[in-house]
Amino acid sequence: MTAMERFMLSNKIAVITGGAGFLGRKHAEAIIEAGGTAVLLDISEQAVDEAVRELSNQYSKEAVEGFKADITDRSCMEEIKQKLLDKHGHIDILINNAANNPKVEGNAKNMKNIQFENFPMEMWEDDLKVGLTGAVICTQVFGSVMAQVGRGVILNISSDLGIIAPDQRIYRKEGLAEEEQTVKPVTYSVIKHGLIGLTKYTATYWAKQGVRANALCPAGVFNGQDEVFLEKLTNLVPMGRMADKDEYKSTIVYMVSDASSYMTGSIVIVDGGRTCW
Ligand SMILES: NC(=O)c1ccc[n+]([C@@H]2O[C@H](COP(=O)([O-])OP(=O)(O)OC[C@H]3O[C@@H](n4cnc5c(N)ncnc54)[C@H](O)[C@@H]3O)[C@@H](O)[C@H]2O)c1
Incomplete structure (x- = not known):
């Protein structure tokens, strides 16, 4: 195989949690463009239907499948696993990407009730349930299929905030009293650091079974954020x-294909240099 051929994902079935979200769809495009089939799991039925329709039009009907699914529901994951095995006979890739993502930057509505001192335990449990418990359940269910056949790849989507603490100064808003200020929620840090722990655990646990597990730490992706926030954030990024x-x-x-066949337990940071500063 040539170096370039190692990037190909022909006949690979890739499960993407939160696959109908902003970046989930991009992960799906990546899988499809490399020749694989993207299976989107998302709790939002409308978003799944829309994503499947758009990706089918953009590529082909065969390249994408979608399920309205709650990744925190183990029986639902087992059902989907069985459906995929009945149809394809194998599951090759899992991308743990789903998250509750309360937006706290720019013009987001006031989130003062998420300041650390009073962070609501309901939100703590709900965020961890999706970001960590859901990732563990999907890893158990889909990763076990891979371990049984001796081949597979798990990619956990962490964040630059899985490496460094959020710089709370960039979420502050001019003119608001201290108790009104918005912060990046504590759950974000805990989940993103936790996914790195899950990555190292599963990478070593299943190394001999041929299942690789790695984490990608993306930094902030441009999505129409306002100018004031953009300036504060980009000042923290060397690029x-x-x-x-x-x-x-x-x-x-690269991370889900044979191009990275000797990589496991790795934390790949792609952040314009932010974590160097
Ligand atoms: N967007 C960024 O700038 C950025 C930067 C670094 C890391 N990330 C990480 O990338 C991932 C995707 O981010 P995004 O910006 O696309 O967020 P997003 O909110 O657009 O997507 C998350 C998706 O997860 C789905 N989801 C939530 N709970 C679920 C559940 N119980 N079961 C199934 N699906 C569920 C949501 O419906 C949503 O479609 C997240 O883990 C995020 O933390 C994002």
């Missing part, structure tokens, strides 16, 4: 800009 939404696709292909 001076946010990522473009298409800029992770080639890293995704």
